[in-house]
Amino acid sequence: MIVDSCCDLTPSLLREEDFLSVPLTIRVGDHVVVDDASFDQADLLWRMKECETAPQTSCPAPAQYLDAFACGADDLYVITLSALLSGSHNSAQQARQLWLEEHPQARVHIFNSCSASAGEVLLALKVRELAAKGLPFQTVVSEATAFCTEMTTMFVLESLDNLRKNGRLTGLQSVVTGALRIKLLMGATPEGEIYKRGQAMSVKQALSKMVEIMSKDAAHAGKLLAIAHCNCLERAFQLKEMVRKSCHFSDILITETGGISTVYANDGGIVVAY
Structure with a gap:
């Protein structure tokens, strides 16, 4: 399963093969932070406090999602933060269209979590739970979508x-x-x-x-x-x-x-x- 880096999975979950995180980036002044395993929270908090201007965030490029799609999984489930808060969802959708042009039989679904952080975590765990049951791809998509709709x-x-x-x-x-x-x-x-x-x-x-x-x-x-x-x-x-x-x-x-x-x-x- 592919998630963007706003999905705040625990370190132990991120080490599992079930999850692959695509990083967004953060700019604080002239300093750029990649939101991946190298992220240093204390350093970012200090830089945000010291910088007079607001930090800026950038979503992954479609190419980054395409690289993630090449992970070898038969079914590709992708979870992004709310499409109303970031371009991450749109970027993943663009990547899906490009991927399907080259792999027309592929099964790829992009979930708009309509949330962030803890909400993305719950959706990711739900998708994994459903997929682990061996349910058909479309069943996983429909049940996870219903779960997302009911999430608070x-x-x-x-x-x-x-x-x-x-x-x-x-x-x-x-x-x-x-x-x-x-x-x-x-x-x-x-x-x-x-x-x-x-x-x-x-x-x-x-x-x-x-x-x-x-x-x-x-x-x-x-x-x-x-x-x-x-x-x-x-x-x-x-x-x-x-x-x-x-x-x-x-x-x-x-x-x-x-x-x-x-x-x-x-x-x-x-x-x-x-």
């Missing part, structure tokens, strides 16, 4: 600056909330656009609101919860304990943000999906 993504950030500067907060009054030091609880629409779900005066209160929403959502029962954190492992474990007291997830997976998610979650950010 939420996040709480210490700062919205990078999202605002890069135009990912369409319609949000991030300048006002920043001035008032309000912490927003954000979510993703079914189409993959960011929207506001609540607000609080502290991250802890915003996370409590997040848990409250999850506990009232009957659909969460029996599902896997993925928590991605940006340099705040203790906060992620605190959230895990809060969730365990009032929710009924089958399991809780904690992972760390890679380069792209680090840019937008920023230091102290938490992203969840179920």
